[in-house]
Amino acid sequence: MEISAKYSPAQTEDKWYQYWLDKGYFRSVPDNREPYTIVIPPPNVTGVLHMGHMLNNTIQDVLVRRARMLGKNACWVPGTDHASIATEAKVVAKLRAEGIEKSSISREQFLEHAWEWKEKHGGIILEQLKKLGASCDWDRTKFTMDSDLSEAVINTFVHFFNKGLIYRGIRMVNWDPEGQTAVSDEEVIHKDTPSKLYYLNYHLSNNGVASEEYITIATTRPETIMADTAVCINPNDSRYAHLKGKKVLIPLINKEIPIIEDDYVAMDFGTGCLKITPAHDINDYQIGIRHNLAVIDILDNFARLNEKAIILVGEDRFVAREKIVRMLKESNHLVKEESYNSQIGYSERTNAVIEPRLSLQWFMKMDQAAESALRYITEDKIKLIPDKYRNTYRHWMENVKDWCISRQLWWGQQIPAWYSPSGEVFVAPNKELALEKARLSNPQITSDQLKQDEDVLDTWFSSWLWPISVFDASKPGFPEREPNSELAYYYPTNDLVTAPEILFFWVARMIMAGHEFCSDLPFKNVYLTGTVRDKLGRKMSKSLGNSPDPIKLMEEYGADGVRVGMLLCSSAGNDILFDESQVEQGRNFSNKIWNAYRLVKGWEIDHNAPQPQGSERAVEWFSSLLSQNIELINDHFDKFRLSDALMTLYKLFWDDFCAWYLEIIKPSFGGKIDFTTYNSTITFFDKLLRLLHPFMPFITEELWQNLEKRESGESVMISQMPRCYSYSKEIIEEFEIARSVIVNIRNIRQSKGISPKEQLTLFVKGELCKNMYVIVEKCANVTKIDDMNVKESNSTGASFMVGTSEFFVPLTGMVDKAEEIKKVLAELNHLQNFLKSVNAKLNNEKFVSNAPKQVLDMERKKQSDANTKIEKLTFLLKELE
Numbered sequence: 001m002e003i004s005a006k007y008s009p010a011q012t013e014d015k016w017y018q019y020w021l022d023k024g025y026f027r028s029v030p031d032n033r034e035p036y037t038i039v040i041p042p043p044n045v046t047g048v049l050h051m052g053h054m055l056n057n058t059i060q061d062v063l064v065r066r067a068r069m070l071g072k073n074a075c076w077v078p079g080t081d082h083a084s085i086a087t088e089a090k091v092v093a094k095l096r097a098e099g100i101e102k103s104s105i106s107r108e109q110f111l112e113h114a115w116e117w118k119e120k121h122g123g124i125i126l127e128q129l130k131k132l133g134a135s136c137d138w139d140r141t142k143f144t145m146d147s148d149l150s151e152a153v154i155n156t157f158v159h160f161f162n163k164g165l166i167y168r169g170i171r172m173v174n175w176d177p178e179g180q181t182a183v184s185d186e187e188v189i190h191k192d193t194p195s196k197l198y199y200l201n202y203h204l205s206n207n208g209v210a211s212e213e214y215i216t217i218a219t220t221r222p223e224t225i226m227a228d229t230a231v232c233i234n235p236n237d238s239r240y241a242h243l244k245g246k247k248v249l250i251p252l253i254n255k256e257i258p259i260i261e262d263d264y265v266a267m268d269f270g271t272g273c274l275k276i277t278p279a280h281d282i283n284d285y286q287i288g289i290r291h292n293l294a295v296i297d298i299l300d301n302f303a304r305l306n307e308k309a310i311i312l313v314g315e316d317r318f319v320a321r322e323k324i325v326r327m328l329k330e331s332n333h334l335v336k337e338e339s340y341n342s343q344i345g346y347s348e349r350t351n352a353v354i355e356p357r358l359s360l361q362w363f364m365k366m367d368q369a370a371e372s373a374l375r376y377i378t379e380d381k382i383k384l385i386p387d388k389y390r391n392t393y394r395h396w397m398e399n400v401k402d403w404c405i406s407r408q409l410w411w412g413q414q415i416p417a418w419y420s421p422s423g424e425v426f427v428a429p430n431k432e433l434a435l436e437k438a439r440l441s442n443p444q445i446t447s448d449q450l451k452q453d454e455d456v457l458d459t460w461f462s463s464w465l466w467p468i469s470v471f472d473a474s475k476p477g478f479p480e481r482e483p484n485s486e487l488a489y490y491y492p493t494n495d496l497v498t499a500p501e502i503l504f505f506w507v508a509r510m511i512m513a514g515h516e517f518c519s520d521l522p523f524k525n526v527y528l529t530g531t532v533r534d535k536l537g538r539k540m541s542k543s544l545g546n547s548p549d550p551i552k553l554m555e556e557y558g559a560d561g562v563r564v565g566m567l568l569c570s571s572a573g574n575d576i577l578f579d580e581s582q583v584e585q586g587r588n589f590s591n592k593i594w595n596a597y598r599l600v601k602g603w604e605i606d607h608n609a610p611q612p613q614g615s616e617r618a619v620e621w622f623s624s625l626l627s628q629n630i631e632l633i634n635d636h637f638d639k640f641r642l643s644d645a646l647m648t649l650y651k652l653f654w655d656d657f658c659a660w661y662l663e664i665i666k667p668s669f670g671g672k673i674d675f676t677t678y679n680s681t682i683t684f685f686d687k688l689l690r691l692l693h694p695f696m697p698f699i700t701e702e703l704w705q706n707l708e709k710r711e712s713g714e715s716v717m718i719s720q721m722p723r724c725y726s727y728s729k730e731i732i733e734e735f736e737i738a739r740s741v742i743v744n745i746r747n748i749r750q751s752k753g754i755s756p757k758e759q760l761t762l763f764v765k766g767e768l769c770k771n772m773y774v775i776v777e778k779c780a781n782v783t784k785i786d787d788m789n790v791k792e793s794n795s796t797g798a799s800f801m802v803g804t805s806e807f808f809v810p811l812t813g814m815v816d817k818a819e820e821i822k823k824v825l826a827e828l829n830h831l832q833n834f835l836k837s838v839n840a841k842l843n844n845e846k847f848v849s850n851a852p853k854q855v856l857d858m859e860r861k862k863q864s865d866a867n868t869k870i871e872k873l874t875f876l877l878k879e880l881e
Helices: 009-023 051-069 084-097 107-121 124-132 147-162 222-227 238-243 282-290 317-330 367-378 387-398 431-441 466-472 485-490 500-518 550-557 559-568 580-601 613-638 642-665 675-692 697-707 729-752 770-780 817-842 845-850 853-880
Strands: 035-039 073-077 166-176 181-183 188-206 209-219 230-233 247-249 256-261 273-276 334-347 355-364 383-385 417-419 425-427 495-498 525-528 532-534 576-578 760-765 782-787 797-802 805-810
Touching (some): 009 550, 035 051, 035 466, 035 485, 035 495, 051 550, 051 559, 051 642, 084 107, 124 550, 147 166, 166 334, 209 222, 209 273, 222 317, 230 282, 273 282, 282 355, 367 387, 367 500, 383 387, 417 431, 425 431, 466 485, 466 500, 495 500, 559 642, 559 697, 580 642, 580 697, 613 642, 613 675, 613 729, 729 770, 729 797, 760 770, 770 782, 817 845, 817 853
Parallel strands (some): 035 073, 230 256, 383 525, 495 525, 532 576
Antiparallel strands (some): 230 273, 797 805
């Protein structure tokens, strides 16, 4: 079939993706094959495709397409996460734009708007993944708030509550004043932020009256002084020993508070005196518990000063800070200000500055679950790739805190807890069962008297079930009943591809859930991708404007080009410095494959012509080289070195197949190719396309379909991945020597200005297999190869060495003899200096006695090779002179 002169992704990608969908090639149902299962890290339903998604999902697609071609029952489950905080913020913003405040409508009305928004915008990212070529089983698409998945989440809460692992209590949490909810430690992004240290004078109290004596305290948050309940000094700090047991007055409000001692205070930071504000700092809170201090919360849900602040009531915390500083200055309490950079916590979702706050929340005990989750990693039952994250994981698991699982939102799974008028709490999967429980203690209680908890569960409390619930939640009774047949077949999944930043609060928790509900690990390997950054090393973000639009990139460079460009520069766990030239390289590779195909298919075939000896040698060589590379590629995949696997293929196709194999076998201008060589070439091309398919699905399908006549329903994506057969290392090594000889002869032509059409003679002393003579003769335009012994002694020409073998090209009348002598002298000088450094090592007794045997052997080989080359160059110099 005739194909266009130029590759056009736009004419290829949609056509073949629809073909794959129509044929059901992405679908998976349990059968007798070995399963290969991946569950997608569900992107937020609010999201659109960004470069991190591109990398993550390209890697997943490569793994699942390869598994499919290895004969496995490949199942890639797609879906989205309901993303409580982010989605609620989007809906609130939409309503506000319509003149509606969330507080003015009911929960039911709000959820109607939220579902409407989800149906309109929630599938965008999955449709974009199709443009990338993602071969997900779209019939299995899940959403974390699907009714069956939500039921599983509710039942999980009840399960852990009944085990005594979930409780309700007042604890210090990370409060997002903009999102109006608590967030977990892992959802707080700490940024180095320019700030100030304010030095304040607290006067000692003399029966409630300020004395002349004072102590100076450094604080970054002067707006919280009204919530101070003590001033703390280190018991070992001699500077303040005289203050023990005394009291001070809080500036501006003149409230008396005690001076206490605690070794938490760093004597070398600030002034060595610390104001203690238990309601607004986690460390102060812990000190307050140890010293039985009062807790005074002066901020409301929106981080505005409340009535307990006494002054500036109703002001935003940051506005209040500016005003308090002015007031302190006017009252002579402010000593000085110092610029200071500190780590400030920001909400991952809203970017609001987090406020530490005491709050009544639901928590889950994590210590037992963390122990089991840690064992799976330490015992190598689950492998982290790269392994460097094991220590980070261990640190998290060994220092785990109870999980705050409640969120003050409406979008999400509502906590299944009901309260009676007397304040009793009844946890049950639904109101009817809660009422049954309530009537055991109060038979007269009615359904209307039970009020459900307003909060929803943390989004991660649903997504930690993801590898289980996508297969098993559809059947009622999860997690107490026996697993269904789908879970039994597909679980545990094989590989998880995700980002290191969610190693703890998603990956670890999935391991915990898998252990709890399936008594097994949820996946066998966790491939942790790096962060895609711009070429200046900055993380890509909308605010910086440094993130390209992946859809536009694919439109310009093709999906295959973008996939290759991303993967060539990525390795597990290492950040990627993205430059558009990388995807340009991917597009150029697509064009190279396309042009190679057009070259081969453009040759006329002579069915009666014998196979030339050079073509026969080339077929033997490339056949062995292909098997050797398949073996190497398989090893790279086994070790999750996907970038290395692709680079191996890239070089094999571009350098070995195109630049050498096709060059050797191509017929002379106007000539025809013999059928035997052509048939072998088509076979090689077929195998190369199949090897490339996981990385470049679209162009490989287009060319594979055109390579030869295909039956209806055939596809490269369901063909068999080429296998590694026995191969000859000897042939590969012989060809490498011949290739080096050819390159050297071409370099001689270029450096001497000799036309490629000018025929040359080659003399050889050493190793050049006679089977390779025909290759050298064709590719270097050499008419005769002879032994160095028959060379005329007064011949002028150019010499070179490959390994320890010596080669000479007579160039009588073509070269400058003096220039050649100059080059030989330069090479001799280089080798003699090199040999001097090697001899210095081998003459060093300390080096010889301590170096490993293989290092010594290598140095001695260097010494031997250098001596051989010097000897031959010395002989050549004498001949030239």
